[in-house]
Amino acid sequence: MSYLVLARKWRPQGFDAVTGQEHVTRTLTNAIRLDRVAHAFLFCGARGVGKTSTARIFAKCLNCEIGPTDTPCNTCPSCKEITAGTSMDVFEIDGASNRGIGEIRELRDGVKYAPSRDRRKIYIIDEVHMLTTEAFNALLKTLEEPPKHVVFILATTEPQKIPVTILSRCQRFDFKRIPSRVLIARLMEILSDEDVRIEEGALHIIARESEGSMRDALSLLDQIISACGNDITLSQTADILGVADRKWLHDLMIAVLSGDAAQALSVVNDVYTYGTDVKHFSAQLVHFVRDIVVIRVGGDNAHGTTTDLSESEFALLKQIGMQRAVDDLNRYFRATLSAAQEINQSRFPKLVLEMLVVRLCTMQPLQPIDDLLQRLEMLEKRLPDGFVVPNGGIAPGPKAQHKLTYPGQPAGNFAAAPMVVRPTPDAIPTRSRPQLHVVSPPEGKGTPTHDNLETKEINLASAQPVTVPVFAPAPPPTGNQRDDGVSSTLVSPEKLNEFRLFIKEQDAPLAGTLSQAQLSSESGAVVVQVKTDLYAQMLAPTATGGKRLRELMRLFFGSQITVRVEYTENEFETEYELRHREKLEEHQRLKAEARNHPLVTKVLQLFDGEIKSMDVREEDQDE
Ligand SMILES: [Zn+2]
Structure with missing residues (x-):
């Protein structure tokens, strides 16, 4: 027997073999059983998800010798001819190449004659959105008053291009992209029947690359099998499909989170050297960051909404996401997305990618405004007595001026990490906008005193970024035994x-x-x-x-x-887990309290009711 590509060999021959479109096949089955078959259908959905296959099976259901039935025999002449595409009563028309008025008129003229042998005349028009306006108008006439023996099945990937007049005369079915796990399960069935062994990771790559299209997945498999034979590994698959090794994505993201631009650039260089397409890699990076955001927001519930991920990768992405606030991850995503678009058009895609990773590495995490206020308060508490604050200021202390000295404090500590404050004018009401004196350290290494400190007055509501020095907490050690919790050997x-x-x-x-x-x-x-x-x-x-x-x-x-x-x-228990547990316990406590509240018990008693659900309102969204 001659070689058949997998997609044709495994084309479903019955509704039960159509993968991932149960909502469609169930309705069609019911229509046949109840003898309520409409005369025009519209099948919408992405390419390769089973529209044409379902249309053919439906045609068999209607015209099978033992039919109408929802389980065609696939052995009678009618079924066999439909499978082979030679049936005299089932017409498959490609809308893209027969889009003119002439072809549709021809079709319309043929419609009125009775079927040559079978029960119905069935017209399957693929890519129907390609028809010209005139052709649609001609088709409309037929759809308005079709002969009893005719069924139209229109299929399209772009339903929005179809005139409303046509849409309103069709029963519409939307085919879904096939979920990864369903797709993978089906591929495994097929491969075991074909006696092909494949690493699980390779299946995940195929599922990801085919974006929910069974036909694409099977074509990719054909390509890989002809290159690798019957034993397929993950790395072979990645090579053949020109897909970046997932490890590169992980390494890159870890470098970004550590702010290690040199490491990130070396990953980009690896990607380039190993011949992976930079455009493809940047697209993968967009999906990758998107998945991190989705998992960060959805936690374990995000399983269904992520691009196909194995369990271990899901766990890794979850860990990565925990490193940053959602807003920060969102900024990564926006930067990555716009760079990916730029990379697609650029003559220097690698350079754009490099600049992207440098930018990601140097992006400072956003500071929640509450944190900033808290820091200001801390700063204020640390100000020595007598620090000058103008009227309405936030720092306490008498107005008398003292010399500011920090014994033993090296100037370097003084501003170890400049903090950038970007106050939003809206956040602070005009009347109470606080004014704050900020002390900047001098350039020299000497002990700062009031005389050589530069004093600036800063309006917190001004839109300009302001650099505020952050005070180092403890003087450097002076002896072996001290009373500040650090002994020479053990830290309390x-x-x-x-x-x-x-x-x-x-x-x-x-x-x-x-x-x-x-x-x-x-x-x-x-x-x-x-x-x-x-x-x-x-x-x-x-x-x-x-x-x-x-x-x-x-x-x-x-x-x-x-x-x-x-x-x-x-x-x-990590600090993160501890906080999480404390929060849960607090919620449980609050719920118990609410449940036992006299008013609640009274209401329950009065109406003989029960509590269906209870939620704790979050006042503080910050974790
Ligand atoms: Zn049959």
């Missing part, structure tokens, strides 16, 4: 907590990473335990996050305390 738990707060203030992304870790102390060292490789990688001494961690540790504890990051399989 309170001090570790203070350290977390310090990190949060200095480096929000790093604090996000640390919220997934457990901090403890041992002789001369702080031990950072993490549960996954991802975090261990991000906090490694050579990674940007790791470098920053060590830098801030030195700043906070001095140089005699070192840091050790270790991967652990021990179960422990």
Whole structure:
């Protein structure tokens, strides 16, 4: 027997074999059983999702010798001819190549004659949106008063291009893209029958690339089988389809989250060197970031809405998403999307991609306004007594001026991480716009005093970004034994907590990473335990996050305390999980309280009712 491509060989021959369109086949089956078959149908949906196959099966149902039936025999002459495309009473017309008025007139003239052998004359017009306006008008006449023996099945990928007059005379069915898991299950059936072995990851790539189209998926499989034979691996599949290895996407995103532009650029270079199409890669990156956002927002419920992901990848994307606020991820997405569009038109796609990753790496996380206010309050508390604040200012203290001195505080600490404040004028009512004196450190390394400090008055409501120095929390160590929680060997738990707060203030992304870790102390060292490789990688001494961690540790504890990051399989509760659990417990407590409220119990009693559901209103959306 001659070779048949998979898509034709496995073309469904009955409604039960049509994958992922149960909502359509069920309705058609019922119409046949109840003998309520309309005379015109419109099948809409993306390419390769089963429109034409369903139309042919439906034709068989109507014309099968044993029919009308919802399970055609596939053995009678009528069924066989329809399968082969040679039936005298079933006409398949390609709307794209027969789009003129002439062809439709011909069709209209043929319609009035009775079927040559079978029960019905069935016209299947594919890509019907391609017809000219005149052709549509001619078709309309026939659709208005069709002979009893005629059934029209119009199929289209673009229903919005079809005149309303035609739409209103058809029974419309919308075919869905086939969900990945359904598609994969079907591919596995077919492959096991074809005696082909394939790695699961490869199936996920095929599902992703075919975008819910069974025909596309089978064509890709044909291509891969003819290249690889009967044993197919993930990397072969990625190579043949020119799809970037998912690992590159992961590596790139990890580099971005650590702010490591050099590492990110080297990933881009790998992508380029291995011959992956940069345009394709950037498109994948858009989907990838989109999935991260969706998972960040939807959590485990996002399974159905993500592009096809394996379990382990889903977990990884979830971890990645936790590193940033939703707004930040959204900014990544917008930047990636617009770069991808630019890459498509650019003569230098690689360069555009490079500039994109640099931009992503240097993007500062957004500061929630509440955080900013909190920081201002903290700043204000740390101001020494007597710091000058004009009327209406927010810092307390008498008006007398003192010299500001910071014994032992190196100037470098003073402004370790400039914080950019972008106040929104709307957020602060005009009347109470606070004014604040901000003290900038001098250029020199000497001890800052009031005399050589530059004092600026800043209106918080002005739209210009303002640089506010952030005070370092603790003076550097002066002796071996001190009373601030750090002994020469062991760091107290309170001090570790203070350290977390310090990190949060200095480096929000790093604090996000640390919220997934457990901090403890041992002789001369702080031990950072993490549960996954991802975090261990991000906090490694050579990674940007790791470098920053060590830098801030030195700043906070001095140089005699070192840091050790270790991967652990021990179960422990991360700060993030702790907060999550506390929130749940709080919700449960509130619900119990509400349930036992006298008013509620009274109402329940009065109406003999029951509580169907209860929600805790979130006042604070910030996690
Ligand atoms: Zn039959």
